[in-house]
Amino acid sequence: MTRAKKNLETTKLTKEQYLNFYYYMRMTRSLEERLTILFRQNKVVGGLYRSLGQEATAVGSASALRDGDVISPLIRDMGAMLVKGVRPRDLFAQYMARDGEGTSHGRDLNIHIADMKRGYVGPISQLGDMVSIMAGVALAGKMQGKNIVTMVYLGDGATSTGAFHEGVNFAAVLRLPMITIIENNGYAFSTPTEKQCLVKDFADKAKSYGIPGEIVDGNDVEAVYNATCRAVARARAGEGASIIEAKTFRMLGHAQHDDQRYVPKELIAEWREKDPIKRFQEFLKKNKMATDESLKEMDEKILAYLEEEAAIAEATPFPTPESSLEDVYYETQKHK
Amino acid sequence: MTRAKKNLETTKLTKEQYLNFYYYMRMTRSLEERLTILFRQNKVVGGLYRSLGQEATAVGSASALRDGDVISPLIRDMGAMLVKGVRPRDLFAQYMARDGEGTSHGRDLNIHIADMKRGYVGPISQLGDMVSIMAGVALAGKMQGKNIVTMVYLGDGATSTGAFHEGVNFAAVLRLPMITIIENNGYAFSTPTEKQCLVKDFADKAKSYGIPGEIVDGNDVEAVYNATCRAVARARAGEGASIIEAKTFRMLGHAQHDDQRYVPKELIAEWREKDPIKRFQEFLKKNKMATDESLKEMDEKILAYLEEEAAIAEATPFPTPESSLEDVYYETQKHK
Amino acid sequence: MAVVTYLEAIRQALMEEMQRDESVFLLGEDIGAYGGAFKVTEGLYEKFGPNRVIDTPISESAIVGAACGAAMMGMRPVAEIQFIDFISCAFDQLTNYAAKSRYRQGVGIPIVVRGPCGGGGRGGPFHSQNVESFFLNTPGLKMVEPATAYDAKGLLKAAIRDEDPVLYFEHKFLYRRIKEDIPDDDYIVPIGKAKVRREGKDISVITYGAMVHVALEAAEKLQSEGISLEVVDLRSLLPYDEEAILNSVVKTSKVILLHEATRIGGYAGEIAAVIAEKAFDCLDGPIVRVTSPDTPVPFSPPLEDFFLPNAEKLMKAARQLAAY
């Protein structure tokens, strides 16, 4: 039965689904490119982080979820947030430290925003901590009979934290419907994976928790989607937690200020060939789901949409100084 | 070459070595029995923890080490401390909260005493923390060209801590000569292993760090010794860290106050048959290394020795109240 | 009304809150069938089952993290830390996730993290600590520490119903040593309100937890010497009852701050600062701290007895201050 269900959920994608993959990957990249412009214009406050080359992982995995499911994204997972319904204006405003619904009202930075209704939690910077948070969300869902799934994203580097270990083990033992997506992009800041951990495949970490671990090509959006569907099906069937390792690559530095001179040029060149968007464009064309023209049209629509959204964000005011004193406790909460 | 060395170190035990195994296992058990009497006489301060049934793990593993190597024992590893040269009087005095060289001067409890010369570190109660401490000791040894090995003992329960994870991974990545002995004794306080972790074999945790993991019968002192020798040989050859899972059983409650009613009677009965000392006695006799009489003689010698040691400890005064103010900083250090 | 110990009062609060509200559940190490290291949760597993009394792996960070996550979904988790000393392993989750969530992402975290604190039990450096100061500089957290069975129950209920993360410190020395008649019906002790345990006119002793009893003992003994101590039991450490503190100082003009935690960086500093800032005019003498000395909590009886504040030490300080 479980098996049947799995097949059901992982096969026969519709054209609409494929085009959605494209839409969200393209949107992610264009949004980040737009942010880069804002960054150069000194409108972005603080660092700017890119997910260039990793869009397929974020989009493919989040696309396997449904309403009610909750994700905890990181800086490389804007694509997953977009799939879950964040508005580009929220991200623009957030990066520009503006106020407004959908932002953190200037309290926190980059993608640190939550919308429990849309299904994303605002992570904290301390890497690994979100794993047990999402185990708790999954636990509550189970208690409340909601049959939801939670998904926590983190990088190869974050697997070294004690919090990662405690969180995954906790979810495993309590058989919680939580999926951990390890985005292995080759580096943690300047540190290559071989200095982070001796395993070649981070999916092997699953063996230490007695849960399924699967490796997937993180630059193949459909493969990511399918692998996630399998894990989601297990989770919904009550079979508990899973780990998915998405093998991908960080095509830019850790953040805008990092020129990643420590990354061998050949490696970057090699991975440029595997660009998930370019690759998916070819796939769509080959399978007659798109033409150069239709893609161009979609791209332009996205750009126009982002332009509007950025304008809305730019028109959003900064929060008022005094508002910084609110919301520490329920008793002083203004923003609900 | 490494292989040759391994064989060299793991084969052909002398009669003396075998008798030493027995001596230390017997000493451990008798010492703890003596402590139990002191406990009933209200002379032990705080809780009393026993390693009944686990003596082979502690003794076999520590016997594979040499001078200069450093261990971090836990409450079930008095046997390892004895092998490393702790005096029974130190343990008696320590459990009775007395002063004196070789104790913590009444500051800390049970086996929380250190002797860097003899090669044991005083653990702290926070489980898992000692792993990275011992990684650091190993790192220093390596830097100082000492070719020493460090060994950290912990239970099945402690593997759930983030500190365990960070410490083992750290040692793995830096290829440090550190051996982690996971004493899987079926329970962590009242919690059975299946509520601690879904893996059957804790040795599988090694797969998550890319280091060797070996399962050994923890009630077979020679097997433990041999497995540890293999790991020690790897460590000294520069091959880095290892995990050994010793499968054993906690024959008494977590501490004296715990009647372990939560442990199925059959399980206890089953493991009573596997008692490491009884089993080793048979082995010695079968191999003509001992007779009932020679064993009895040794046992009595041990008892007499412990009696003397306990008397010395009982005669040791409590620390003076004012001494509690010393040694917080180097500037106020009295005890060197 | 029934006579219950401090420990039973805690258990009652858990039981009643779980009965009252389905979203209340417990998680921690060995709290299920075993009933917890101190048997605080005894019987609750049998009553509410494994889904609401959850045994966890030895993972304090995950315990607190999972509690936060569940709270975000509308649950009301109560996490037990087997000894409060081990909360150090969850320091990060508490101060960075739980405390800041409402502020930075608009999502409240109504959790309670409770556990046994304090010395006097020959627990040594890792089973005797008082950890309140570690968390005092973290906006977003609340902290309470009851001194009586009545408050133990009422404060725990208030903590469970509170919308924010509350650290609930139960002094293990009091678990079975104190008992009192407490009402059978539902009541809470509001967070943020102190209580004057004994009226006095010469010196205000501001304290909390097990030290309240030390203060009362000293007050009783000093009466015959003509020194009248007022004993203020803070009950809530964060937020604290500034009004009650200042009222008492206005009345007595002299203050002793008493706590079991060590001196430097201890809780008294905060209260000294508030008084020295807001009631400076009323002060007729130095603000005196009576605390443990600046060492880890030692294990051996003569050392621990020397270490802990007691009625004699307090009386000595009070006599000096009275003579000032």
Add this chain to the structure above:
Amino acid sequence: MAVVTYLEAIRQALMEEMQRDESVFLLGEDIGAYGGAFKVTEGLYEKFGPNRVIDTPISESAIVGAACGAAMMGMRPVAEIQFIDFISCAFDQLTNYAAKSRYRQGVGIPIVVRGPCGGGGRGGPFHSQNVESFFLNTPGLKMVEPATAYDAKGLLKAAIRDEDPVLYFEHKFLYRRIKEDIPDDDYIVPIGKAKVRREGKDISVITYGAMVHVALEAAEKLQSEGISLEVVDLRSLLPYDEEAILNSVVKTSKVILLHEATRIGGYAGEIAAVIAEKAFDCLDGPIVRVTSPDTPVPFSPPLEDFFLPNAEKLMKAARQLAAY
């Protein structure tokens, strides 16, 4: 003598100590070839190689733990925490292992744990914290925070040579903003000694870190108003220089305690308590705290600017106190 920034002074101290003593080595995240997130260790990897400048996994607890273990063997590790906010992940190892080792097992832990603290850089809640109060109630630890390039170098050298664990907080706002001529030859700034940065007679401003510069700015501006501030730079937070504090209070009779950390449970409490206990007689006015308000550190420029103490806020408090 050469003009160096605060950041360069830190790097010089590391370099010179590594040259002087083979047992000194560095460990932390991205500190090797990359030179650290703020480039503090830049060039050291090239000079001393991978065995003495060790890149680690993202494991703050293991970084501190391994440093402790190495120190027990006679090494002198200096651990970098990429942002001091992440020290929360090593809170347990620091307070329970490092701090208590000498006391409970007779083995000293001469480590330094250093990292960038403080706000003003639009770092938000997790890259701007001041964490000194979290550690103030833990006997066995030492803490320092330099305000000048000279002290940055001298205190770091003293910390490395110290026999006990020292937390060394470097204020990231100062990294490249301040510079000065410092001696080429070896010198240390002793731990536990404050420095009067500016003599004054009306009010003592007791502070440390980046706030020293705020205090100096305010002092300069208030001079024309006829208010004379004395600025005491604590430099060492644990132990602190009680004598210097009391001397200044005796001189001015009025005190403002200034720090960037938030108010409740902040460092000022300890100093207020010491003054209110030991210099009560000399006080001519309330002890005033100027601190950040009790919220996480907000990210957006208008919020962070509103949040942080500055010369205006200090001047306002000083005017009020002067008029008292």
